[in-house]
Amino acid sequence: MVLQAQEGRLTTSSVRVLVATAVPAERDAVARAFAGPVDEVRLPGVSLHRTAGRYDLLAAGVGPALAAASTATALTAAALAGAPYGLVVSAGIAGGFPPDAPVGSLVVADEITAADLGAETAEGFLPVTELGFGTVTHRPPPALVRDLTAALDARAGVVLTVSTVTGSAERAALLRARHPRALAEAMEGFGVAEAAAAHGTPVLEIRAVSNPVGPRDRAAWRIGDALAALTEGFAGLAPVLEKWNPHDR
Numbered sequence: 158m159v160l161q162a163q164e165g166r167l168t169t170s171s172v173r174v175l176v177a178t179a180v181p182a183e184r185d186a187v188a189r190a191f192a193g194p195v196d197e198v199r200l201p202g203v204s205l206h207r208t209a210g211r212y213d214l215l216a217a218g219v220g221p222a223l224a225a226a227s228t229a230t231a232l233t234a235a236a237l238a239g240a241p242y243g244l245v246v247s248a249g250i251a252g253g254f255p256p257d258a259p260v261g262s263l264v265v266a267d268e269i270t271a272a273d274l275g276a277e278t279a280e281g282f283l284p285v286t287e288l289g290f291g292t293v294t295h296r297p298p299p300a301l302v303r304d305l306t307a308a309l310d311a312r313a314g315v316v317l318t319v320s321t322v323t324g325s326a327e328r329a330a331l332l333r334a335r336h337p338r339a340l341a342e343a344m345e346g347f348g349v350a351e352a353a354a355a356h357g358t359p360v361l362e363i364r365a366v367s368n369p370v371g372p373r374d375r376a377a378w379r380i381g382d383a384l385a386a387l388t389e390g391f392a393g394l395a396p397v398l399e400k401w402n403p404h405d406r
């Protein structure tokens with residue numbers, strides 16, 4: 158690892174970054190932000206696209222379980238090779254809660270929260286934490302979230318992880334009532350964050366909004382616009398990471 162003096166502080170200039178998207182189209186949108194060739198690295202169970210710089214891109218699968226399994230595989234392989242990642246980024250398109258996260262906008266998670274991990278009871282939904290288990294929220298490094306939000310002209314807030322895409326105004330309102338700071342919902346962030354936490358690795362979630370959270374209208378999803386916003390977001394991420402001190406949590 159190369160340590161450099163920057164504005165009087167020591168920063169790490171060679172943190173390796175694992176970016177986990179759900180599908181190859183999202184992974185390729187991230188790749189377009191980086192110049193130079195991309196090499197394929199095959200591991201048991203997953204395949205990485207390695208950029209000329211410090212980024213390994215992984216199409217980790219749809220949903221929190223497969224995303225966690227794929228991310229854990231990549232993290233373990235890197236650790237065993239003696240080249241662990243210093244940061245994991247969950248990235249892709251997402252539903253945005255109107256009016257705070259409009260279609261085409263970028264959201265950086267300051268909390269990554271599993272919205273449906275718990276139990277329905279007569280008194281309503283209880284998260285697993287209230288049942289005495291585990292966790293439902295991971296918090297990315299606040300300084301990095303702040304700097305990225307400013308650099309990307311993005312919004313910072315809670316990004317929910319759901320196993321079922323919201324398809325009604327009622328469900329959208331219920332989620333917002335339970336999570337008033339929620340800006341977006343997607344299906345992988347919490348799984349990716351659980352894998353990162355198991356390795357003691359900081360995590361980010363960056364989402365480009367392709368559709369409003371609410372009544373299902375799949376034909377209206379602006380996937381192309383969201384993928385373009387994702388590419389732009391990752392182009393802006395690199396300079397912020399250059400300055401990031403991983404010890405600033």
Ligand SMILES: O=C(O)c1cccc(C(=O)CC[C@H]2O[C@@H](n3cnc4c(=O)[nH]cnc43)[C@H](O)[C@@H]2O)c1
Pocket residue numbers: 179180182183218219220249250251252253319321322323342343344345367368369370380
């Ligand atoms: O059909 C395509 O060309 C295409 C290109 C890129 C991505 C997709 C997906 O379907 C990605 C699925 C992925 O998107 C997230 N997502 C997007 N909107 C929502 C939502 O409203 N609620 C929950 N998740 C959403 C999610 O992370 C999915 O895994 C297709």
